[in-house]
Amino acid sequence: MAKVLTSQAEDFPRWYQDVVSKAQLAENGPAKGQQVIRPTGFALWERMVDELDERIKETGTENASFPLLIPESYFAKEADHVEGFAPEVWMVTHGGGKELEEKLAVRPTSEAIIGEYMAKWTKSYRDLPLLLNQWANVMRYELRTRLFLRSSEFLWQEGHTAHASYEDAHAFTLRILHDVYADFMENVLAVPVLRGIKTVDERFAGALNTFCVEAFMRDNKALQMGTSHELGQNFSKAFNIQFQGEDGQQHLAWTTSWGTSTRMVGGLIMCHGDDSGLRVPPNLAPVQAHVMVVKDSDEVHAEAERIHAALKAAGVRAKLDLRGDVAFGRRAVDAELKGYPVRIEIGPRDLKEGQATIARRIAGTKEPVALDGVVKAVEAALEEDQKALFDEALDRRVSATREVATLAEAVEVAQTGLARVPWSAVGVEGEAEAAKSGVTVRCL
């Protein structure tokens, strides 16, 4: 097949750009750092939303919707928060042709506005825990942007909860980290993650502690895939989130916030993609099985439709491509680019032999299968290849990780992989030192 992408070895960032563009996942928007997410890319995000939303709801969290625009004065209430976000804010100054009395920030995150409402809704310990989430767009002004990975606008979910005790808030922060984020990433995205705590430097503006999940990409760099923050009583103090306890006294609540975003689409591409394009894990894939006619004829057409229907009936997310008038090679390259896990190819010759060809994007195999065995073969391939993709990613990370004893060694190893070093050998000064070599402390 023709080479359509820059290879990863040659230029990884260029390869990434090529995949995003040629698989028609996204493109740049008209203004600085904006992105247009095209149907093929958006379908990946939709599947992520479905799977995450289910897990979020299992924790008892409910979805809600808060305003896009936040009065400037709300940010001022929590000192660290405003300091952290003020430089990144996009500001609305006019509405209906007139200048507004108070400027409104396009939300970069919603702690400030949700805190205000939590204070209204939290009267008694019976109202707690208050577990809220919203799926929304947010904006942060960015100078250097890359599609999905760093953009001025992105889509995300942001969870915001209030609890009666430190212990309950702490436990919930970790529950989200493990049962929602890590579970989803490992079992659906097939991306093995490291779970840890951010250093003070990398912490969310206004948080006590930021927990995170980090994944290892094929360029031997780590990518943050999600964060879960213990906000302690910082926001409760700023927004006066109080409740009457069982003891009849007023107490300040303990709050948390946690988020994952369209950045995960970027992580997915960089963790699993290869020189032919994307490889989408079966459990995520919006299209798990792609039924293609090689060359069209009435019989081929009918058989392709039959297989497509049988796959759907078996619960497989299947897509049917009957475009016999478009060159097969071109369509096959496109399918490889988009990374559909399994391709079922049917042509007149296959049909005569009572078989179809199954091409597996992850295993890289291409084999004939008897027509009445297609559904079973597809199901088996999906299950095997989900596991294979995870194992491959895990192996890659394990081989790239070195246990080292000193900061100097860690900085050296980090040029080509991950270093595991005792925090006592790094410390806050060491972190600043390492940053000079472009190395960051990701997880404690």
Place this chain on the structure above:
Amino acid sequence: MAKVLTSQAEDFPRWYQDVVSKAQLAENGPAKGQQVIRPTGFALWERMVDELDERIKETGTENASFPLLIPESYFAKEADHVEGFAPEVWMVTHGGGKELEEKLAVRPTSEAIIGEYMAKWTKSYRDLPLLLNQWANVMRYELRTRLFLRSSEFLWQEGHTAHASYEDAHAFTLRILHDVYADFMENVLAVPVLRGIKTVDERFAGALNTFCVEAFMRDNKALQMGTSHELGQNFSKAFNIQFQGEDGQQHLAWTTSWGTSTRMVGGLIMCHGDDSGLRVPPNLAPVQAHVMVVKDSDEVHAEAERIHAALKAAGVRAKLDLRGDVAFGRRAVDAELKGYPVRIEIGPRDLKEGQATIARRIAGTKEPVALDGVVKAVEAALEEDQKALFDEALDRRVSATREVATLAEAVEVAQTGLARVPWSAVGVEGEAEAAKSGVTVRCL
């Protein structure tokens, strides 16, 4: 039970406000016309999204995501469009602490930005039809606002499609109107709708024709529930959406756009609500069956859990309320307010007699049912009450509609209902005349 709402007969707008507030559906946001949609209200919207999204996808339309902020210059490209929307726009002038070179409008709708991309993606007739939809937030500056019905920010879906011929575009506009919007509203929301064409005055800014679905509320007024616009070649000309036809020549595409929004939540409340609160149609209801312990005991608790599990296993969306320590009366009033279709009440006395009590919000009945017959009884009630709610709404509209021959009669009838009058008796001048009496021409 205590009266918690203003009655509809006394003051309908006040009743509406009371329901929205006391059923905890939504509240006002901090800035002008903003709204906070609370979990109970948002769950209604989430169900609407699920059902509509399924129908939208069945038409072959795919979801995508376009930027929130649109350069001012984009609006200028289609003259009617800019004229219609300019007065309603919220404007971003600063980002990252600096003034922007070009002002960016918070999208009031996305024809302008999607048109720009359609032009890039539409090269040949093979690329058509191009069927796109996005679920998004939009903002329009409003002076007089009401939660869900008219707000500065709302959530919606906006479909945008491009076609190779007038006929194909026209047919698609109607397909959305009938197979997606009307089908959803009548079969899920149990809201009978009138389908028609807007007059020139009420048409979407930049459209050839605006089709709409209108529903009849309990205050005898019509509410627009959705619109589907034929944009002709207006936007294709403005944005240069061209394609090479089968004839090898360049042609302008024919485009459409269509939308429904969180306003439907307001319509649902006003079409079905009564003096005790909301009545949610079973096919929509996020909670179809609400299992409540009247007074808690180990046996009651166990039986309530068993029934809850049995309902879920049967595919009923069920919720379990085990708060035996909160007064039953208070919880029952809350359930009536929130309008869950069926309530299953279990107390120690019921249990002794081997039964539970089934309270139906729509039929208004309350009857004992043997414990092993609960699931069947619930399923039957859900089916019956979905139909009953639709029939009731249809009857109400039919009795309130009068066939009249002249404009004067129509204006009189419109004070308390709907008038059906020949357009030849109204005309553009008549429409302006009627407007003086606060009467609008809704459907042709």
